[in-house]
Amino acid sequence: MTEAMIRKKPGMVSVKDMPLLQDGPPPGGFPPVRYARRISNTGPSAMAMFLAVSGAFAWGMYQVGQGNKIRRALKEEKYAARRAILPILQAEEDERFVSEWKKYLEYEADVMKDVPGWKVGENVYNSGRWMPPATGELRPDVW
Amino acid sequence: MSSAVDATGNPIPTSAVLTASAKHIGMRCMPENVAFLKCKKNDPNPEKCLDKGREVTRCVLGLLKDLHQKCQKEMDDYVGCMYYYTNEFDLCRKEQEAFEKVCPLK
Numbered sequence: 001m002t003e004a005m006i007r008k009k010p011g012m013v014s015v016k017d018m019p020l021l022q023d024g025p026p027p028g029g030f031p032p033v034r035y036a037r038r039i040s041n042t043g044p045s046a047m048a049m050f051l052a053v054s055g056a057f058a059w060g061m062y063q064v065g066q067g068n069k070i071r072r073a074l075k076e077e078k079y080a081a082r083r084a085i086l087p088i089l090q091a092e093e094d095e096r097f098v099s100e101w102k103k104y105l106e107y108e109a110d111v112m113k114d115v116p117g118w119k120v121g122e123n124v125y126n127s128g129r130w131m132p133p134a135t136g137e138l139r140p141d142v143w
Numbered sequence: 144m145s146s147a148v149d150a151t152g153n154p155i156p157t158s159a160v161l162t163a164s165a166k167h168i169g170m171r172c173m174p175e176n177v178a179f180l181k182c183k184k185n186d187p188n189p190e191k192c193l194d195k196g197r198e199v200t201r202c203v204l205g206l207l208k209d210l211h212q213k214c215q216k217e218m219d220d221y222v223g224c225m226y227y228y229t230n231e232f233d234l235c236r237k238e239q240e241a242f243e244k245v246c247p248l249k
Contacts, residue, residue, distance in 0.1 A: 074233055077232050081166065081230075084169030087196075087199045090183065090196070091195075091196030092200065095193065095196065101190075
């Protein structure tokens with residue numbers, strides 16, 4: 001029933017005199033709680049860390065340089081091979097071009113034979129240097 | 144790809160064959176190559192350098208035929224590897240070493 005009927009003290013006059021029912025600390029109090037910081041001061045020093053990091057960096061850059069050397073050697077090998085086979089490819093293309101050019105000059109002479117004062121072939125620039133034909137179509141059989 | 148030789152047994156100068164024998168060409172046909180390039184630098188007109196071009200073609204095709212006769216199997220393997228890997232030297236080291244062991248660069 002009411003709290004006063006359960007917890008009453010004999011001879012009690014009012015509810016305000018009821019014995020207390022509280023949650024409190026155990027006898028002797030609680031044990032002390034540590035709240036202070038404990039960050040240890042061990043481990044590598046600043047200079048040690050700096051040296052380790054810069055050592056790793058230097059070794060890494062050295063490896064980069066070594067790798068670049070190897071890659072440059074590979075590229076040099078490729079370029080040397082291309083330089084070696086360039087003349088034969090150019091010679092073959094020259095032969096093909098000369099025969100095609102002759103056919104073209106014959107065609108031009110045939111087309112322009114009735115035009116007075118037309119110098120067939122070599123109707124190109126005045127600088128004296130040879131320039132490849134700029135007809136916009138290099139190899140019609142390919143393109 | 145069919146084999147690297149045509150009907151009469153001469154190697155066809157495809158890109159794979161040429162890059163496979165590029166080191167040999169660079170070493171043994173160097174005078175012809177240099178003469179042709181000098182002529183070209185002088186005058187880029189193809190008609191003026193036709194004879195030197197023929198020298199280059201003769202030297203290189205003869206060299207290819209010679210290589211093919213001396214070390215046929217290794218050259219075919221190397222050319223096949225070059226064809227498969229599109230003229231990438233680094234992927235054909237094994238075949239390259241076998242080829243250069245039988246047909247040394249001198």
